[in-house]
Amino acid sequence: MLFDSCFPHIVNLACKAVLAAITDLTYIDDTIEDYSDYDPSFTYTKDCIATARSLVNAIRNSNIKKQQFSTYVQQYFEEDYKLLRDVTTRWSSTLLMITRVLKLKDAIEDITHDNEFRELSKYQLDEHDWQLLEDYKEILQIPHAFQDILGAETTPTLCYSIPAYSALINRWTLLKEDNPQWADLIQPGLDKLEDYQDRLADTPAYVLAMGKLIHIKIGLG
Secondary structure, three states: OHHHHHHHHHHHHHHHHHHHHHOOHHHHOOOOOOOOOEOOOOOOOEOHHHHHHHHHHHHHOOHHHHHHHHHHHOOOOOOOOOOOOOEOOEOHHHHHHHHHHHHOHHHHHHHHOOHHHHHHHHHOOOHHHHHHHHHHHHHHHHHHHHHHHHHOOOOOOHHHHHHHHHHHHHHHHHHHHHOHHHHHHHHHHHHHHHHHHHHHHOOHHHHHHHHHHHHHHOOOO
16 A cells, blocks of 8 residues: 555656756746746746746736636637646646646637737747647646546555556656657656656565456456
8 A cells, every 4th residue: 555655646756857857846936936038948948837827827816817818718618717827736737737728728819919918928829839838738648647547546556556657657658759859858757757666666565466466357356
């Protein structure tokens, strides 16, 4: 059960390593000044996640902007979707923020080009930026899916967690091989996962769990 309880923590560390490769994590802190510039230390030059985050905060922190954004959203959707913040304590909140920003792309384009809110123009994203957000979403969806699967188990067991952990590594590895341009973004997460996998392989619990899994698969357990 120890690995079961550690699995979310290990995935969190791996995902934080990936996020650190694609965005400046200090900008998640609400006390940090908004991001609106380019940072040459990042692989893709512009920190699209930090830009999106600052835009989300700017809209959510102003009732007038929030109301106008809601008007734009309702031009495209029957439901009044809201922008989502991300938080330092939950890496998956960054994925949820990106997913919602992508969903509301048209409304965001409208308000960042609205002359009434010219101060938001510095958060405009071009097509390359939008594509990067799509890329980041695809990378982060993989650990999110595995964490959801294990979180749905009412009685999590080591013999199921370990294969899921290995499958997560395999999925990220395949994604990296299919998209070599993402290698520098995915590899930090893989390094974290593989380090814990190597430690796990040296523990007796690993052998016992794998034996239990084989029994379940052949109908002996």
